[in-house]
Amino acid sequence: MAEEMIITPWEVKGKIDYDKLIKEFGTKHITEDLLNRIKKHTKELHYMLRRKIFFSHRDLEWILDEYEKGNKFFLYTGRGPSGNTTLGHMIPWIFTKWLQDKFDVELYFQITEDEKSLVKNLSLEETTKIAYENILDVIAMGFDPNKTHIFLDTEYIKTLYPLAIKIAKHITFSTVKAVFGFDNSTNIGLSFFPSVQIAPCFLPSVMKKKNIPCLIPASIDQDDYWRPARDVAPKLGFYKPAQIHNKLLVSLQGPTSKMSSSDPNSAIYTTDTPQVVKEKIVKYAYSGGQSTVAEHRKKGGNPDVDVSYQWLTFFEEDDKRLNQIKEDYKSGKLLTGELKLILVEKINAFLKDHQKRREKAKDVIDKFMLRD
Numbered sequence: 001m002a003e004e005m006i007i008t009p010w011e012v013k014g015k016i017d018y019d020k021l022i023k024e025f026g027t028k029h030i031t032e033d034l035l036n037r038i039k040k041h042t043k044e045l046h047y048m049l050r051r052k053i054f055f056s057h058r059d060l061e062w063i064l065d066e067y068e069k070g071n072k073f074f075l076y077t078g079r080g081p082s083g084n085t086t087l088g089h090m091i092p093w094i095f096t097k098w099l100q101d102k103f104d105v106e107l108y109f110q111i112t113e114d115e116k117s118l119v120k121n122l123s124l125e126e127t128t129k130i131a132y133e134n135i136l137d138v139i140a141m142g143f144d145p146n147k148t149h150i151f152l153d154t155e156y157i158k159t160l161y162p163l164a165i166k167i168a169k170h171i172t173f174s175t176v177k178a179v180f181g182f183d184n185s186t187n188i189g190l191s192f193f194p195s196v197q198i199a200p201c202f203l204p205s206v207m208k209k210k211n212i213p214c215l216i217p218a219s220i221d222q223d224d225y226w227r228p229a230r231d232v233a234p235k236l237g238f239y240k241p242a243q244i245h246n247k248l249l250v251s252l253q254g255p256t257s258k259m260s261s262s263d264p265n266s267a268i269y270t271t272d273t274p275q276v277v278k279e280k281i282v283k284y285a286y287s288g289g290q291s292t293v294a295e296h297r298k299k300g301g302n303p304d305v306d307v308s309y310q311w312l313t314f315f316e317e318d319d320k321r322l323n324q325i326k327e328d329y330k331s332g333k334l335l336t337g338e339l340k341l342i343l344v345e346k347i348n349a350f351l352k353d354h355q356k357r358r359e360k361a362k363d364v365i366d367k368f369m370l371r372d
């Protein structure tokens with residue numbers, strides 16, 4: 001029997017049916033019409049849009065309506081520091097950087113060291129330490145220092161708190177229980193926390209004393225926060241935050257699980273050396289190939305379940321090259337071991353540049369941080 005699909009900010013299990021999520025969460029597909037509308041402004045489409053890695057949205061049409069009227073949106077996204085940054089976390093950030101460049105907009109980036117210490121077996125001191133490591137990765141993405149504002153909840157709480165309180169007043173325990181699955185054993189920090197992650201949706205509107213549209217690029221796993229956020233918005237006189245959702249990069253070990261910062265064999269970290277990247281992919285990447293070379297040559301591999309191929313769809317920007325790899329794998333011309341090495345090369349080239357920028361980020365952290 002297929003494993004039940006669970007997708008919350010803290011747990012992802014089973015094979016994810018993205019169409020079902022669109023129905024369950026009440027979001028919309030990104031249609032060709034909408035892609036064409038985006039393209040009018042951006043000239044080209046990001047490969048994550050072309051490939052439907054960003055597959056769902058709420059109110060993106062409205063974001064463009066307002067933008068066309070001269071009412072620019074801001075971007076809001078974030079990271080919950082529970083371990084080293086993985087390649088999965090970078091998916092929404094790669095796209096967020098593209099949106100910032102193309103639309104020339106501000107980005108607010110929240111770090112939820114509070115959330116992760118409430119959810120995981122980690123102290124607040126530990127998550128705060130991890131936060132600074134993660135921030136280096138965020139800065140290394142190349143966001144515009146003049147338009148990017150990163151904040152840690154426990155440092156910036158003085159500004160967030162009045163808003164979080166106003167939000168919390170409109171969200172009942174029965175709502176968070178239903179949305180997040182809290183029960184009597186859930187610590188009380190978590191029942192309040194959603195209002196802290198919702199607050200940045202409205203913060204720039206408060207700071208600039210006028211309503212500013214908010215667009216959140218993030219994976220669909222964060223959607224539990226945005227449904228209550230959208231219910232509360234009109235009650236407080238704000239615009240409802242809009243979303244654009246990406247699919248999850250699967251675990252190295254197979255398409256039925258999310259990669260996790262806490263399982264080193266399921267994920268590749270931004271700090272992994274080329275040798276470690278190679279070892280992990282060669283040893284763990286789930287294969288869609290046949291069990292012998294002879295059989296593989298005859299029957300070919302299955303790119304739909306092969307993790308190396310799936311990861312290439314997230315990282316190989318060139319459509320033609322990607323398609324050639326797919327065809328060669330399907331026909332049996334390309335063996336699993338060879339496909340793995342293509343991925344190793346791609347990821348190592350990507351990480352080489354990232355790690356250089358990550359080192360430089362240490363000198364410019366203060367330029368990006370919002371502090372009370």
Ligand code: TYM
Binds near residue numbers: 258
């Ligand atoms: P966190 O740290 O779990 O994840 C950071 C971002 O990465 C996305 N994500 C993934 N995307 C693709 N493939 C994966 N395997 C994968 N795993 C995680 C997440 O959707 C997220 O966008 N509570 C949040 C932090 C946060 C936040 C926000 C995120 C605060 N405010 C606003 C998005 C938008 C968290 O713990 O994310």
